[in-house]
Amino acid sequence: MTSVDNRAGAAADRGGAGASSFTGDADASVSGRAARQGAATLHEAAGRIGALPSRFRPVDPALRLAGPAFPVLCPVGDNLWLHRAIYAASPGDVLVVQTGLGEEYGYWGEITTVAAQERGLAGLVIDGGVRDCERISDLGFPVFSAVRSIRGTLKDHTRPGALGAPVLLGDVLVRRGDLVVGDADGVVALPADRVEEVLAAGEERERKEADVLARLRAGESTLDIYGWRGSGDE
Numbered sequence: 001m002t003s004v005d006n007r008a009g010a011a012a013d014r015g016g017a018g019a020s021s022f023t024g025d026a027d028a029s030v031s032g033r034a035a036r037q038g039a040a041t042l043h044e045a046a047g048r049i050g051a052l053p054s055r056f057r058p059v060d061p062a063l064r065l066a067g068p069a070f071p072v073l074c075p076v077g078d079n080l081w082l083h084r085a086i087y088a089a090s091p092g093d094v095l096v097v098q099t100g101l102g103e104e105y106g107y108w109g110e111i112t113t114v115a116a117q118e119r120g121l122a123g124l125v126i127d128g129g130v131r132d133c134e135r136i137s138d139l140g141f142p143v144f145s146a147v148r149s150i151r152g153t154l155k156d157h158t159r160p161g162a163l164g165a166p167v168l169l170g171d172v173l174v175r176r177g178d179l180v181v182g183d184a185d186g187v188v189a190l191p192a193d194r195v196e197e198v199l200a201a202g203e204e205r206e207r208k209e210a211d212v213l214a215r216l217r218a219g220e221s222t223l224d225i226y227g228w229r230g231s232g233d234e
């Protein structure tokens, strides 16, 4: 099967055709650069936009997610559109799924994870439930979900859904091709046409923070480094 190792700093493992997982420091691809910077840095570098609600939590916080969004609209309690999405998306894509809210269901699990890995998909963000979480974690597939639920879903061919059309997660509209990045802190979605600019700003931010960290370790204080000593601080 296609092996996709998304652990930060992991050795390269590109077992499958078209798989575009990032592979640690050596990966200079957009997804690799984005994954290395992480969700919080990119959110800041973009001007504090694109933060998905904090209810999106990783099944395995050690796994990082990065890739272009493939949005999916899924009717409540039915995951057939997710199975369709697995075969409609491109290798390297992240499925970004809006479900009907209300009752909780386990839309995604071990079967769908293995199917997605075989297609070389990069991960999943879903405003709904997932199950088989231990297995998903063992499989090393980055999944970010709003809830976990053991409740099974229908596969009804007649129910409406959509592939590739924009979806709304919290107050963030995610379009096909937007850059989605998730890690232990949360998930950010950035407009596709700003990705290069934001990555460059994020890298500049990381350089500055590396300098701050070195100065802290050399004994300086945050108040001095950032010039935050007001009259009450002395």
Ligand SMILES: O=C([O-])CC(=O)C(=O)O
Binding pocket: 079, 106, 107, 108, 109, 110, 111, 112, 113, 131, 132, 152, 153
């Ligand atoms: O297919 C489903 O209904 C969700 C699931 O448990 C799996 O993918 O293993």
Ligand SMILES: [Mg+2]
Binding pocket: 109, 110, 111, 131, 132
């Ligand atoms: Mg299952």
